[in-house]
Amino acid sequence: MSNRLKFRKYLVLAACFLIMAVSFSIINNITSLFIDPVTKHLRLSISSFSFVFTIGAITTALMSPIIGQLISKVPLKAIMSLGAILAGGGFFCYSLATQIWMFYVIAVIVGIGTSCLTVIPISTAITHWFEDKKGMALGIAMAGAGTGSFIWMQIVSRMLTDLSYQETYAILGLIILVVCLPLTLFVMKMPPDTTIEAKKKEKISYKDIHWSMQLILFALGLFLLGVNISGTKMxxxxxxxxxxxxxTFNANVGSTQAIFALLGNLIGGYVFDKLNLRNSIIIFVSMSLLSYICLIYGAFAPLLFVFAALFGLCLCLPSMLPSYGTSALFGKEHYAMHLGFINMIFTFGGALGPMISGFIADHLNYTLVWVTYFALTVLYSIFLLISLRSKKPQT
Structure with missing residues (x-):
């Protein structure tokens, strides 16, 4: 690879990091701060407002296979630029919503934008630019979400103290637009060997996916992982x-989680590169189980910071496992389409998580929420580990 291409690939990596730090972290990782002020101002139940996240996640899930196919036909910058406009503009529109149905409609727009802007396009670009050390490269890119969460958790908590939630929504939407749109227009592109000109001649569809028990089990495990992670984070x-x-205490716990999520992505990238998928999953699932025990006994305040550290570290699983696992198990052939299908199933799980948590919290209690997720963690780890035994991984 020439020096010019080496510079370009690291420029793309930096852009991916920034896009995740701004758009993904704002839309997915700090919006839980809005639950309390919005529900109190509009007199909504937790479960009804949590459904906003569910709609956004369902939209992202439905868009995933579409984006996976479009990447082979449409320039990456066009897809991601549209995503930046819809994600930033949609988030701004939350400031104008006065009824719950308005939040639901806007969540669809934001979900489409997020699909076009973040996980699938970024994972596809990183996988093709970095032939080797893709685990570390993915870890760095996805660490943007942890970095952004740490920064935005502090900023947004203070904004919500000094400003109305409407003003906060508007400012954050504009920030997403101003930062992400130039990056998608002028930096993001695929490497020369995977240009759209070379790929658009191929007639590919989801019939080209290697359907197998391995794929089904892997996707099912990721579905339950999505339920757990989103249901917990939100x-x-x-x-x-x-x-x-x-x-302020809550923001400190959130920032602690964000710091360790950042470390987790960097450490996770190294672990995924050095160890096999099976051992990597076992390590991080063990941390997840311990984190839920800390939440169950969360009345003892110091345990909440232990939870934040452990849970933050294991957040490399949802950020990296779909992308890295797809490449490791099924190879680069039709990578975006495999990832589109797998991310759809994973995101459907993420769509259910906040709703499940809200329902249990409204009708029972939060302790039962964390007990439920402890059990689901055991279950999804079984599915993932079985999927790794059913067929020799492809590299």
Whole structure:
């Protein structure tokens, strides 16, 4: 690879990091801070507002296979630029919503934008630019989400103290547009050997996917992983409020989680490159199980920071496992289409998580929420580990 291409691939990696740090972290990782002010102002139940996240996740899931196919036919910058406009503009529109159905409609727009802007396009670009050390490259790109979460958790918590939630929504939407749109227009592109000109001649469809028991089990495991992660992330802040902690304490717990999520992506990238998928999954699932024990006994405040550290470290699983696992198990052939299908199933799980948490919290209690997710963690780890035994991984 020439020096010019080497510079370009690291420029693409930096852009991916920034896009994840701004758009993904704002839309997915800090919006739980809005649950309390919005539900109180509009007199909504937690479960009804949590459905906003569910709609966004369902939209992202339905868009995933479409984006997976479009990447082979449409220039990457066109897809991602449209995503930046819809994600940033949609998030701005949350500031104008006065009824719950408006939040639901806007969530569809934001979900489409997120699909076009983040995980699938970024994972596809990284996988093709970095032939070797793709685990570390993916880890760095996805670490943007942890970095952004740490920064935005502090900023947004203070914004919500000093400003209305409507003003906060508007400012964040504009930030997404101003930062991400130039990056998608002027930096993001595929390497020369996977240009659209070379790929658009191929007539490919989802019939070209290697359907197998391995794929089904892997996707099912990721479905349950999605339920766990989203259901937990979106309800940590309401849970801390439920325990009676002040907003500053809650923000510190969230920032601790974000710091360790950043470390987790970097460490996870190294672990995924050095160890096999099976051992990597076992390590991070063990951390996840311990984190839920800390939440169950969350009345003892120091355990909440232990939870934040452990849970943050194992967040490399949802950020890296779909992308890295797809490449490792099924190869680069039709990578975006495999990832589109797998990410759709994973995101459907993510769509259910907040709704499940909200329902249990509204009708029972948060302790039962964490017990449920402890059990699901055991179950999804079994599916993932079986999928790795059913067929020799492809590299």
């Amino acid at each position: 309800h940590i802040q309401p849970y801390l409020t439920h325990l009676g902690h002040p907003l």
